[in-house]
Amino acid sequence: MKLHITYDHPIPINAFEWTPATYQQTPHMHASLEIGLCLSGKGTFSFGNKRYAASPGDLFLVNHEERHVAQSDSDDPSRYLFINFDAAMLLAEEPGLLLPFSYRSTHFCNHIAGGSALAQQLTPWILTIADELKEKSPGYLAMAKSALIQLCGRLLRHYNGLLTEDERLIMVKSVHQVQSLATLVEQRHREPIGLGELADELGLSVSRVSRAFLETTGYRFSDYVSLLRVQSAKRDLTGTDKAVATIAFECGFQSLPTFYRVFKEFVGVSPIVYRQSIGSAQ
Incomplete structure (x- = not known):
């Protein structure tokens, strides 16, 4: 099941709390990217065939390709704070920030253990985003966006160090191709445009750039x-x-x-x- 995400603010970021059901629900996916923070309780979080135990302080990364679903423990239901955001915003800001979400599911651990150094770095930024969107104080949109960039920047620094040089080169090349295509689209989206003509301008095959665009942003070109x-x-x-x-x-x-x-x-x-x-x- 693929969910359609709408955003409650002028910028494409949502923050919401959620308690999963205590029974197995249908896994879903969505074009947006997501980071979940377990606030309380226990349960599991499944990504395809991967299944992680969840406890307070744990973080989970969700991209636009993996079907996923969380489930609460019947005796101690879990509660999450989710930050949900559009990849297109990071693409326009700094494409490299998308690299942590461009993983291949079978080789990626979606779970960041609570209490780990990385979790301690990320959690304050998640809470800041949620607070800014809730309070809506003057400048809150800029503050929320800035906090998200800080969050994703720290993810990038962590996961970049776990890649082999070949993996890093492949992912960086793909992101740069997508950035080039996105720049052309940004300049000409008010005009009639097609993927074929833009791919020709960039010297890329339509199939290659189409696949890279979908894998990186979660969006089909159209x-x-x-x-x-x-x-x-x-x-x-x-x-x-x-x-x-x-x-x-x-x-x-x-x-x-x-x-x-x-x-x-x-x-x-x-x-x-x-x-x-x-x-x-x-």
Whole structure:
């Protein structure tokens, strides 16, 4: 099962607490990346065929390729704080920060033991992100994003040291290819663009760059283009008084029905409702 994630803030980061069921639920996956902190109780956290015991202070890393599910102990149910975020934000900020999440599942330990040096480094940043998004004090969006970058930077330094030189070169090359493609998409997402023409410009095969893009970001190329167009539309909806139809076509959508459908898939509400809700909140 693949879940669709919507975000509760103008930046693509969510923070939420959750208590897993005490029975086995259906594993799921999602395009977003995730870090879970066990706050209390006991249980297990499964990733495919991998199964980890969970106790307070433990951390779990989730990428966009692995099916996963947590389960609580019936006598002492676990409770988690999850930070859920969009890979596209790190791609735009510093692509290398995605490396810890570009793992091959069979060779990766998703569990970071509570009390370990790494857990002690990461936990304060997880709590900071959650606090900033909850309190919404002045500057909270920048503070939450900064804390996430600090968190992922520390993950990068840790996992970079565990890679062989060949693994590091392969992953870095893949991320750089994705960064080059993402830069072109950022520049031209308001225009009609196709993966084939951009891959030709970069001197890459369509199949190679398509696979690398999906593995690194969790997005198919077409979905990433749609994401950028929706982000542009959100800015225009709240920052201008242009008509919705004008915004749709200027942001690269070829028809109004497509714009409305894609916008609601990513944002959760229609463009008109979004404009009204942001306006009433100001």
